[in-house]
Amino acid sequence: MPDSKGRFGIHGGQYIPETLMNAVIELEEAYNHYKDDPEFNKELTELFNEYAGRPSNLYFAEKMTKDLGGARIYLKREDLNHTGSHKINNVLGQALLAKKMGKTRLIAETGAGQHGVATATAAALFGMECVVFMGKVDCERQALNVYRMKLLGAEVIPVTSGTATLKDAVSECMREWTTRIDDTHYCLGSVMGPHPFPTIVRDFQAVISRESKAQILEKEGRLPDYVLACCGGGSNAIGSFYNYIGDKEVNLIGCEAAGRGIDTFETAATLNTGKLGIFHGMKSYFCQDEYGQIAPVYSISAGLDYPGIGPEHAYLHDTGRAQYVAITDDEAVNAFEYLSRTEGIIPAIESAHAVAYAMKLAPTLDKDKIMIITISGRGDKDCAAIARYRGENINE
Amino acid sequence: MSNIAKAFENGKAFIPFITCGDPDLETTAQCIVEMQKEGASIVELGIPFSDPTAEGPVIMEASLRALEGGCTTDKVFGMVKRLRTELGVTIPLVFMTYANVVFSYGIERFCQKASEYGIDGIILPDVPYEEKDEFDSVCRNYGVDFISLIAPTSHERISMVAGSASGFIYIVSSLGVTGVRSNITTDIPSLCAAVKAVTDVPCAIGFGISTPEQAAEMSKSADGVIVGSAIVKIVAQYGKDAPAHVGEYVRSMVSAIR
Numbered sequence: 058m059p060d061s062k063g064r065f066g067i068h069g070g071q072y073i074p075e076t077l078m079n080a081v082i083e084l085e086e087a088y089n090h091y092k093d094d095p096e097f098n099k100e101l102t103e104l105f106n107e108y109a110g111r112p113s114n115l116y117f118a119e120k121m122t123k124d125l126g127g128a129r130i131y132l133k134r135e136d137l138n139h140t141g142s143h144k145i146n147n148v149l150g151q152a153l154l155a156k157k158m159g160k161t162r163l164i165a166e167t168g169a170g171q172h173g174v175a176t177a178t179a180a181a182l183f184g185m186e187c188v189v190f191m192g193k194v195d196c197e198r199q200a201l202n203v204y205r206m207k208l209l210g211a212e213v214i215p216v217t218s219g220t221a222t223l224k225d226a227v228s229e230c231m232r233e234w235t236t237r238i239d240d241t242h243y244c245l246g247s248v249m250g251p252h253p254f255p256t257i258v259r260d261f262q263a264v265i266s267r268e269s270k271a272q273i274l275e276k277e278g279r280l281p282d283y284v285l286a287c288c289g290g291g292s293n294a295i296g297s298f299y300n301y302i303g304d305k306e307v308n309l310i311g312c313e314a315a316g317r318g319i320d321t322f323e324t325a326a327t328l329n330t331g332k333l334g335i336f337h338g339m340k341s342y343f344c345q346d347e348y349g350q351i352a353p354v355y356s357i358s359a360g361l362d363y364p365g366i367g368p369e370h371a372y373l374h375d376t377g378r379a380q381y382v383a384i385t386d387d388e389a390v391n392a393f394e395y396l397s398r399t400e401g402i403i404p405a406i407e408s409a410h411a412v413a414y415a416m417k418l419a420p421t422l423d424k425d426k427i428m429i430i431t432i433s434g435r436g437d438k439d440c441a442a443i444a445r446y447r448g449e450n451i452n453e
Numbered sequence: 454m455s456n457i458a459k460a461f462e463n464g465k466a467f468i469p470f471i472t473c474g475d476p477d478l479e480t481t482a483q484c485i486v487e488m489q490k491e492g493a494s495i496v497e498l499g500i501p502f503s504d505p506t507a508e509g510p511v512i513m514e515a516s517l518r519a520l521e522g523g524c525t526t527d528k529v530f531g532m533v534k535r536l537r538t539e540l541g542v543t544i545p546l547v548f549m550t551y552a553n554v555v556f557s558y559g560i561e562r563f564c565q566k567a568s569e570y571g572i573d574g575i576i577l578p579d580v581p582y583e584e585k586d587e588f589d590s591v592c593r594n595y596g597v598d599f600i601s602l603i604a605p606t607s608h609e610r611i612s613m614v615a616g617s618a619s620g621f622i623y624i625v626s627s628l629g630v631t632g633v634r635s636n637i638t639t640d641i642p643s644l645c646a647a648v649k650a651v652t653d654v655p656c657a658i659g660f661g662i663s664t665p666e667q668a669a670e671m672s673k674s675a676d677g678v679i680v681g682s683a684i685v686k687i688v689a690q691y692g693k694d695a696p697a698h699v700g701e702y703v704r705s706m707v708s709a710i711r
Contacts, residue, residue: 062583072552072579074507075614076604076625218513219504231506236629238606335552335579336504348526349557350503 058369063252066375068368071251073338076235084242085253087158092260097153104149105264108182109139111146113265115272115429121399125419128283128426131276133269135293135433136404142434143265143293144175148244150261152179155242162186162241166230168195168223168289169360169407170202171434172246177211179244187211190229192222195359198442220353223289223363227337247290248367251338255367262296269429270300277427283308283418286431287410288381289325289361291370293433298379308380310418311370312410314356315383325354326383327366328374336364341371357386357446360407360434388413390446393436405434406443456545456573457495457598457620461655465710466494466621466677467668468657469684469703470549472515473498474524476692478532484688485536487700489544492707494677495621496542497576500529500550507578509632511682515689526558530566537571547574547600547620552588560591568595574620576600582614593619603648603656604628605639615652622648622656624675632682634661637671645674665709672710680706 063069071081091097105111114134122130135143148165155163163180165187167173173189180187189206193215196203206213219225227250234243248255248262266284273281284301286294288311301307313326324330327342334343336351344352344364356362373379384392389406392413397403404412411430419428436443444451460466469488473481485496501516501524508516536542548567555563555577567575575597580588582601589599598620603611605628615622624644626637641658648656658671659679668678687702688695 071581071583073581074578074604074625075581075602075610076606076628078581078583078604078610079606079608218510219517224504228504228506232509232630235507238628332557335556337506338579343553345553345557347557349553349555350520351553 059252059256065369065372068339068341068371069252069255070340071338072335072340073251074235080234080238081251081253083158087154088253088257091154091157097157101150101153104153105146109145109149110137111264112268113137115269115276117276118400124399125416127419127424128422128428129424130415130419131273131427131429132402133265133297133429133431135265135431136402136408136435140175140178141437142171142175142405143262143296144172144246145178146264146296147246147258147261147292148172148175148179151242151244151257152183152185155244156183158242160240160242163244164188164190164230164233164241165244165246166223166226167191167246168226168362169358169405170195170199170206170438171360173211173213174202174205174209176244177206177209180211181209188233189213190216190226190233192216192220192226194221195223199359199438201438223359224351247292248295248369249290249337249339249365255339255369258292259295259299259369262292263299265293265296265431266298266300269297273427273429280304280307281427281429283310283426283428285310285312285411285415285428287312287361287407287433288366288370289314289363289407290365291367293431295367295369297431302378309373309378310414311379311381312414313381313383314358314361314410315385316355316357318385319383323355325356325362325364327364328381329383331364339368341365341368357389357442358406358410360405361410382414384410384413390443392416393439393443402432403436404432405436406439408433455598455620457547458655460494460545461621461676465672466657467492467703467707467710468495468497468677468679469493470497470499470679470681471688472512472519472685473500473529473532474519474522475515475685475688476518477522478524478528480688480693480695482532482536482540483696484699485542486540487696488703489542491700491703493544493703495545495547497547497549497679497681498529498533500526500548500554502551502554505551507630509630509682511685512631515685526554530570533570533572545573546571547576548572549576552577552579555588560588564591564595564597568597572597574598574600576623578602582610605644611647612651615648615654618652618654621677622652622654623679624648624656624658626658626660626662631660633663637661637667641671642674665705668706669709678710
């Protein structure tokens with residue numbers, strides 16, 4: 058997967074303007090050339106280990122395990138990576154690829170700001186120019202990350218069109234890329250968009266499950282029964298799942314953002330409420346109305362506040378290989394607080410969606426079952442928003 | 454020969470675009486009547502989409518206004534029916550919208566209705582050559598031309614794209630999105646010559662053209678000129694009073710290229 062046309066089953070493809078076609082073809086050729094190149098992989102591994110702090114720990118959450126009274130719970134600590142989330146894995150890979158392609162400028166969309174911060178970081182490291190598009194609403198709810206990006210030398214452009222959130226930032230990036238292609242690489246942050254992005258991003262994020270598989274075999278001598286990850290566009294989820302897809306006994310569970318509930322319009326749970334469509338370069342599932350107008354989705358989590366999902370997830374959903382559940386704002390905020398108190402780990406509000414489902418699922422399982430939850434990022438960025446959610450106003 | 458091809462037989466073609474439903478469909482219909490009266494060869498009807506990734510701010514905002522005003526695909530079809538049956542519009546009409554608008558309606562159902570109501574072609578800027586079969590194969594069954602686009606970055610793709618084109622070829626004048634430009638830097642004569650070397654399908658240039666001078670210049674290389682944002686701007690400025698102003702503008706552009 059995917060096939061030669063960039064399809065995962067019926068999903069994926071390249072639904073983009075003609076202006077961009079040669080750019081994605083060039084990217085695909087470069088990626089195919091470098092992905093198996095020993096020198097490229099050596100450089101990337103060095104960056105992962107020496108710069109980003111990989112491998113990330115697989116931590117046995119003993120107190121949480123005891124408290125929930127069921128499955129043995131391990132946390133894959135992507136929050137411990139440099140820049141504080143899994144986003145750095147993909148960005149280091151793409152920035153290195155862009156550099157090899159002779160590009161000198163990176164553009165990126167960002168929701169919560171984690172991908173923007175990671176891209177700004179890689180741009181600083183590689184001496185590249187960086188422009189990040191971020192919805193104006195997200196700029197406000199993630200002000201700290203806006204400052205971090207600027208500190209790292211990036212230009213941050215607030216996007217005011219549409220709902221002024223992640224989907225509009227992606228649209229604006231696509232517009233910018235059609236304007237300036239020669240020196241610019243679009244460093245897409247999730248396993249979405251036109252082929253080859255879903256494949257490239259997946260391959261760079263697959264390090265998560267490559268490591269966790271080796272780590273769990275070492276610690277437990279067997280594969281996990283469950284792997285849980287939060288899922289917006291789906292990059293940390295596909296990275297967490299990828300090396301287990303062939304191991305049918307491992308249950309893969311993506312946790313979508315239900316916002317105020319999947320029976321309301323204020324939701325971002327694509328697989329639970331969306332239907333098949335074509336948008337942002339791919340065929341997949343999207344939250345949309347009966348005429349195909351993209352829905353103004355909502356979640357407390359800026360990083361999951363997206364009306365679509367990557368095509369490989371759509372395929373895993375179709376085939377039943379992975380299951381996708383919906384977690385509300387309330388459940389996620391409770392989990393955010395729970396993991397902080399129980400394990401002394403403040404997860405990103407995105408990752409808290411996976412923790413929330415674990416809190417429901419683990420107590421129903423036998424004590425000999427093993428569960429891995431990917432903590433995709435750390436929650437410092439969310440503290441002000443969660444305080445507001447709880448009616449407390451703290452000055453950032 | 455398709456109606457679209459015929460529209461290129463009487464000198465250079467002028468192809469105005471309008472966002473349907475901004476400010477309302479009645480105004481859109483009257484604008485189209487004026488466009489025909491003042492010599493437009495073909496009209497591009499934009500079915501509004503919530504997230505038009507190939508559009509600049511002018512058409513994007515018009516699309517959002519139209520959607521907020523309650524415009525839907527079905528209502529646009531209703532307007533087309535009226536244009537053909539009551540308002541005497543006989544020139545070719547082409548839909549310009551995004552893949553998801555057609556896909557979610559059902560490609561078969563969309564094309565069947567388009568054909569029945571008198572639509573001659575469909576332009577989907579987010580469906581490149583690689584993905585066009587899914588749409589084009591259905592369009593062909595209903596005698597609707599699926600319009601291909603060629604960009605300044607197409608290079609060696611030109612013969613492939615142009616080779617299977619029908620109706621007309623939409624040559625994108627510049628990098629970037631739709632919108633008025635004071636300066637078009639692409640080598641348009643070379644781009645048009647490269648297209649004309651591999652096909653007899655007429656080609657029209659769009660993106661960034663707004664003045665009669667630009668139109669006259671572009672029409673030296675191509676068979677037609679497409680103008681979108683400049684017209685959508687006039688509609689935004691005059692609202693329900695737009696038809697007369699749009700007509701006046703179309704007249705000035707038509708006389709510049711013929």
